[in-house]
Amino acid sequence: MSLSRLSRKFEWLGWWQVLICFVITTYYVAIIAWAISYFFYSFNLSWGEDTEAFLFGTYLGVPDDVVTETGWNFGGLQWHILIPLIAVWAGTYYVLYRGVKKGIEKVSKLFIPILFVIMILFVIRAVTLPGAAVGLNHLFTPNFGKILPEFLGGTNPEWHRVWMAAYGQIFFSLSVAFAIMITYSSYLNKKQEVNNSAFIMAFSNSGFEFLAAIGVFAAIGFMAVSSGSDVKDVADAGVGLAFVVFPKIINAFPVLNGLFGALFFLSLIIAGYTSLISIIEVLIAALMDKFRLTRKAAVNWVIGICALISIIYTTGAGAVLLDIVDHFINNFGIVIAGLLEVILIGWFANITRIREDNNLVSDFRVGVWWNVMIMGMTPIVLLFMTVKNFQFEFSEAYEGYPFHALLIFGWIMVGMTLLIAFCLAYAFKWKTDYKQEVSRS
Template sequence: MEKREQWGSRAGFILAAAGSAIGLGNIWRFPYIVYDNGGGAFLIPYFFALLTAGIPILLLEFGIGRLGNGSAPLSLSRLSRKFEWLGWWQVMICFVITTYYVAVVAWAVSYFFYSFNLSWGEDTGSFLFGTYLGVPGDVVTASGWNLGGIKLQVLLPLIAVWAGVYFILYRGVRKGIEKISKLFMPVLFVLMILFVIRAITLPGAAVGLNHLLTPNFGEILPAFLGGTNPEWFSVWMAAYGQIFFSLSVAFAIMITYSSYMDKKQDVNNSGFIMAFSNSGFEFLAAIGVFAAIGFMAVTTGSDVKDVAKAGVGLAFVVFPQIINTFPMLNGFFGALFFLSLVIAGFTSLISIIEVLIAAVMDKFRLSRKGAVNAVVGVCAVVSILYTTGAGVVLLDIVDHFINNFGIVISGLLELVLVGWFFKVSRIREENNLVSDFRVGAWWNVMIMGVTPLMLLIMTYQNFALELTTAYEDYPFHALLTFGWIMVALTLVIAVTLAYVFKWRTDINQEVSRT
């Protein structure tokens, strides 16, 4: 097996980790979460969650990767042979995410080119779901699926994205991932700054920003403290959910990336820099998005709440509408926005696939070339499913279940297994030895108590909601097949990889627990 690569510099690692964390959700999810959960007041639970969950888990995974010096399955195996299956489950979660995330990046590539002549027209919703994605009217019925065939306009950019991914990953960690991160991340920040500057100078921008930032403390406080929201606790859980999903924790990315660190590289400082860079980008994106939404609301005579959306609807329906109404340079600023989506999505996609490549290289002693060929080949074939007319519906279901019942539960199990059944202070001390500042015992409390409790509550809420309400009113067979069974299969395959297939790599460097 090839000698394990390392990052060329500390900056390269931080930028690569930030590239993983800063993804599509930072642009199309975070602004709406803030708006819908108390506006400026949401920053209180957000930063509380960042300090009590986000950064502690980030430092934990940095430590696991450094100590284990391998992919997630290998690193966790070196902590304890009983932990290997969890590493493979996180790898399988990355496999599922890869196959649909690449499709969304392909949509952004298409819309980047559509921006120049506003090809989406006036009815942007019909263009997305009809002309571009070709979603059949009866895509999923009580009796089955109508896939609607492969859409060439989606398949071609998908192939282009896979070609770019293959080229970067084939070149390796230092010459591929690190180099592209050093180029793309500064470009992404510049693009977003340019977009924000344009957005806040639009007429009506202040209306959107007022809706976003005006604090409503009644939303986040219990009644005995003057709160007005009977479901105030859900706002705090939303903050934990946002931090959890936006930092790329609990699905093996940060374990994998940190395994390429120089053993003398600062850990704690790097973790804080990366976490706050991610949050800074989220706030920057939120300002730009809601300034543009305010402009849209004023221009069309609508209310902000009627324009504000999250997810695919914001990026590919609402924003094209906003771009249509720009007073000048519509195509240019549309291209800026969608190029930002492409870069954010592409750097995140690379990090997700690297988890798979590292695991396959370690387990089966494959060269990087062999692992890249195998992983990219399999993922690319499966991803074609999302280029069909039913792709966006399949994506919606799979994404919902893999996030709520894959990532959240794997994160909970990671904290319980490593926090309770391994001397977690060992990880903290190892991190402190090479860091500019030390992390105290509060970190142990977060890892062993506070954060697992929050994830346990999130898991309970997710199950309670799922078992009482059909997600988006999809038929039971669709939720069963591409939801529950899909998640269960990832776990079954993970256990099989852990206990049936033997390591071809030396894993006898098991980390001491004392």
């Protein structure tokens, strides 16, 4: 609806961002279920010494022939994943059913301070470990060769992928480019202070991530020194860091292994759960606005459909499916949606009026530089990186997966979200009073 007010022709972009949330929801809940399992495994270090074999073999049940050139081996349901998944959905349903004030706001007020306290304890313990300084040196020593093109002295032929990963991460972390910020801003009054809140939120988020990075790299440094390895050989990306590397680190702790492990995975659960609720609220609000559904009906539809689809991630092939879907929805969903949004705002809306209206209700005034960033710098950089990413994607199969796997769960998945977005935008009429307001805009 918000993008429709700017231009009726761009309603599809708003729905595409909503559907990006839908896709993320279906697999994000599975990661929270993994964290719940590992929270309980922490107390007796159930993952053993070979944490990688435990994760992919014992826990996830990934078959050796999970995906080949001829097809998939889904390996059946993993009930020890399905049970915590159902528990997450039950808790999510309860919170969202109660609404924004009684549900989402109360959960956030409770869990966010708890998460901060846990992270402080985690960082204090991590930086006091032997070898922590090695990991911190790795964190704070820049390597510009990894992020610069070759003509500027770069040494990494895939430098653009580092930037795309960074864009995808900060977009996800700040909840921009997939409708979350737009949804929650709709609950604010028209005189709500905007600029200060935006800067405080952005710097608070990055500050918390910086704090977490100190703890993570300190722990990795400890592991590197303990095993006689280099930091870059110990570190891993994605689920490998949380569910393979960190259990190894926890195993190597001299004392209180179980407590440290429980705190780490509890922080993942809280961070993931609060994020999940904010993502699903986008879907609920969109259905309520467009189809005039009651909150109860919208919650039932959203939770029901998402829960059913998420079951596929509890199969033996779930981890591989998650990897493919997450890669494509982040690199070709969130980032491109963000690119199109800044183009729409920068070139099809009265961006100067938007800035001046925000300045009227804000103590901190934003200058003309904001126009320059939205109209020029940001879209140019995002467009360049997106083109480079497309070139790389078509030159090399992601993680060596077969073409059919990337086609169906990557390209077709993203394409289907676009197709459904257009259908929702133009095949269905608004059933709320917003329709007249949108058409007048």
